[in-house]
Amino acid sequence: MRGVLSDRMGAALLMAPLLLFLVPAYAWPFLGVVKWSFTLPTPGLGQYEALLTDDLVQSVFIRTLRIAAIVTVVSVAAAYAITVVWVRGSPAQRLIAEFCILVPFWISVLTRAFGWVALLSNRGLINTWLQSIGFISEPLTLVRNEFGVVVGMTHFLIPFAVFPLASAMRSLDDRVLLAARGLGSSRMRTFWTVFVPMTRSGIIGSALIVFVFSLGFFVTPAILGGGRSVMIAELIYLRIFQSPDWGLGAAISVVLVLFVGALMALLFRYVRPKQLI
Amino acid sequence: MPTYRPGPVSLILAALVALFLLMPLLAVIPVSLTPSRMLAMPSGELSLRHYRSLIDDPRWLQSILLSIRIGIVSSAISTVLALCFSLGIWMFQPRFTAALVGFVLLPMVVPPVVSAITLYFLLTSISGFSSFFGYDTWLGVAMAHSVMTVPFATVLILVSLSQLDRRIDLAARGLGATVWERATRIIMPNIKFGIITAALLSFVLSWEEIGVTLFITSVNAITLPRLMWMGLRDNIDPAIAALSVILILITVLVLAVRSFVARTRGTG
Numbered sequence: 001m002r003g004v005l006s007d008r009m010g011a012a013l014l015m016a017p018l019l020l021f022l023v024p025a026y027a028w029p030f031l032g033v034v035k036w037s038f039t040l041p042t043p044g045l046g047q048y049e050a051l052l053t054d055d056l057v058q059s060v061f062i063r064t065l066r067i068a069a070i071v072t073v074v075s076v077a078a079a080y081a082i083t084v085v086w087v088r089g090s091p092a093q094r095l096i097a098e099f100c101i102l103v104p105f106w107i108s109v110l111t112r113a114f115g116w117v118a119l120l121s122n123r124g125l126i127n128t129w130l131q132s133i134g135f136i137s138e139p140l141t142l143v144r145n146e147f148g149v150v151v152g153m154t155h156f157l158i159p160f161a162v163f164p165l166a167s168a169m170r171s172l173d174d175r176v177l178l179a180a181r182g183l184g185s186s187r188m189r190t191f192w193t194v195f196v197p198m199t200r201s202g203i204i205g206s207a208l209i210v211f212v213f214s215l216g217f218f219v220t221p222a223i224l225g226g227g228r229s230v231m232i233a234e235l236i237y238l239r240i241f242q243s244p245d246w247g248l249g250a251a252i253s254v255v256l257v258l259f260v261g262a263l264m265a266l267l268f269r270y271v272r273p274k275q276l277i
Numbered sequence: 278m279p280t281y282r283p284g285p286v287s288l289i290l291a292a293l294v295a296l297f298l299l300m301p302l303l304a305v306i307p308v309s310l311t312p313s314r315m316l317a318m319p320s321g322e323l324s325l326r327h328y329r330s331l332i333d334d335p336r337w338l339q340s341i342l343l344s345i346r347i348g349i350v351s352s353a354i355s356t357v358l359a360l361c362f363s364l365g366i367w368m369f370q371p372r373f374t375a376a377l378v379g380f381v382l383l384p385m386v387v388p389p390v391v392s393a394i395t396l397y398f399l400l401t402s403i404s405g406f407s408s409f410f411g412y413d414t415w416l417g418v419a420m421a422h423s424v425m426t427v428p429f430a431t432v433l434i435l436v437s438l439s440q441l442d443r444r445i446d447l448a449a450r451g452l453g454a455t456v457w458e459r460a461t462r463i464i465m466p467n468i469k470f471g472i473i474t475a476a477l478l479s480f481v482l483s484w485e486e487i488g489v490t491l492f493i494t495s496v497n498a499i500t501l502p503r504l505m506w507m508g509l510r511d512n513i514d515p516a517i518a519a520l521s522v523i524l525i526l527i528t529v530l531v532l533a534v535r536s537f538v539a540r541t542r543g544t545g
Contacts, residue, residue, distance in 0.1 A: 007456075008369070010365070010368070010456040011365045011369030011371050013365075014361045014362065014368070014369075014460075015361070015362050015365035015366065015377065017357075017358050017361050018358040018359065018361065018362040018381060018427065019362075019377070019380075021354075021358055021423075021424075021427075022381060022383075022384075022424065022427070025399060025420065025424050026383065026384060026392075026395060026396075026399075026424050027380075029395045029396065029398040029399035029402070030398075032395075032398045032402070033391075033394055033395050033398050036398070078294045078297065079294075081287065081291045081293075081294050082291045082294040082295060082298075084283050084287050084291065085291040088282060088283055089288075089291075093288070093291075097291060097295065098536075099532075100294075100299055102532055103298075103299070103525075103528060103529055103532060104298050104299070104302065106481070106532065107302065107524065107525055107528050108484075108485035108502065108524065109485070109487065110485070110487055110505050110506060110509065111305070111521040111524055111525065112301055113509070114305065114505075114518070114521055115300075115301025115302055115304050115305050115521065116301045116304075117316070117513065118301070118305050118316065118518060119300060119301055119304040121316060121513075123315070123317045123318065124304070124308075124316070124318070125304050125307065125308075128317075128318045155298065158294070158298060187284055212388075216388025216389055218389065218390050218393075218488050218491075219487055219488060219506075222510075223510070232390075233388065233390035233488075236390050236394060237390065237393075237492070240394060240397065241492075249394060253390070253391045253394050257388070257391050260386075260388055264386060
């Protein structure tokens with residue numbers, strides 16, 4: 001009896017500090033933000049009504065969904081191409097692929113966004129080079145627009161898309177591929193009709209991860225969009241700090257959390273959490 | 278060992294993606310060597326003036342020191358809290374394990390911008406009755422970073438605990454070891470590597486954190502990413518290119534050492 005009791009006590013004592021830290025430092029202020037969305041500037045559902053009627057908010061939501069969808073398709077396709085080599089290449093190919101995936105992964109989002117500014121801006125590497133070979137006379141506008149945002153976000157998210165794909169490809173049984181080849185299927189056909197369908201769970205997992213991440217993206221769109229292609233996260237920032245409209249900022253946050261929560265629920269219906277690492 | 282190797286088409290596509298991934302990291306090198314005051318490609322002569330300005334301008338050094346201090350404090354807090362919590366979960370397997378872990382992982386899953394406005398709410402509320410702990414203070418930033426990094430530390434420690442053989446703990450328990458002895462003398466030495474990784478990851482995440490920091494600081498607690506952000510938004514300062522080159526070199530070096538160590542140890 002004494003053992004059972006002290007076990008429970010021990011568990012409670014060990015788990016308490018983190019819970020006692022996160023409840024006041026995260027759960028309580030989150031409820032505070034939810035409260036803002038219903039009370040500022042006036043109590044009621046006014047902020048949520050504004051969400052449905054405000055043209056600016058609507059266009060930002062639509063832009064965010066569009067950018068997230070494009071980024072998801074491009075990132076997953078690009079990640080698929082490099083993951084094939086990372087998982088199934090020769091040892092040297094695998095080492096190079098791993099280097100190309102992990103180095104950007106560990107470098108901060110700011111440095112990576114800055115790298116794209118250095119490449120794409122009017123006086124950046126690409127425009128300078130294209131002008132010096134006489135291909136163009138005026139610099140191309142490659143940043144401060146949606147193109148720059150999509151490029152920067154895709155670059156950020158490819159490594160995240162790689163991990164679920166790699167885990168799906170690693171668990172694939174080689175004998176199935178050999179059987180397809182043995183039965184006379186071409187390399188191309190084996191890839192499209194056997195290999196790709198068998199990594200379906202990885203594709204779904206990585207697409208959902210990339211999509212969810214894209215929805216709440218802040219730093220890359222703010223730097224590469226240059227204030228011209230504002231996404232939801234930047235809109236929240238602007239509503240809190242520039243045109244103090246805390247109620248609307250809070251309401252957008254609540255909607256964003258609900259949306260992401262629904263997508264996560266969908267994710268875990270299709271993929272077991274272990275397959276994502 | 279896979280017997281089915283990628284063909285030439287796969288290799289070409291993968292090479293293009295690899296190039297895309299490395300391009301922006303390489304692009305900062307020439308920019309960092311420009312003699313110009315503005316962001317531009319060097320035409321002809323090269324200069325190290327932007328590397329010098331990192332040393333000469335005290336703002337860079339101050340923000341680096343601040344980021345290191347915040348990183349150490351927040352990494353210590355989140356590692357200790359995550360370790361205790363994970364030990365509790367692993368040793369006692371309480372009834373609501375899934376719900377408890379799910380709650381702890383929230384700051385990792387919720388979009389960062391929502392966590393940012395949540396922590397902004399928290400710190401401005403604290404500022405009401407405390408001037409050294411709250412909005413725009415280093416302690417406030419350290420606490421906010423702990424909230425953001427603790428889920429990652431918890432995941433890493435739980436993963437290394439899941440690979441631990443329960444029987445050694447049962448043996449210790451059967452021989453009469455107390456909870457404290459089991460935790461500190463049996464379990465912790467066996468997950469040393471996971472604990473160290475959790476501490477390092479927490480530090481790195483805090484060191485480069487910008488999304489939340491942007492919401493909770495204004496003029497006093499200027500961390501390194503915050504200073505870079507300021508230089509990126511207004512007039513792009515090529516000193517950021519010099520700093521980026523240094524940060525990229527450190528990352529490559531650490532990864533190379535890590536993969537070398539992993540290779541000589543035999544396992545990752």
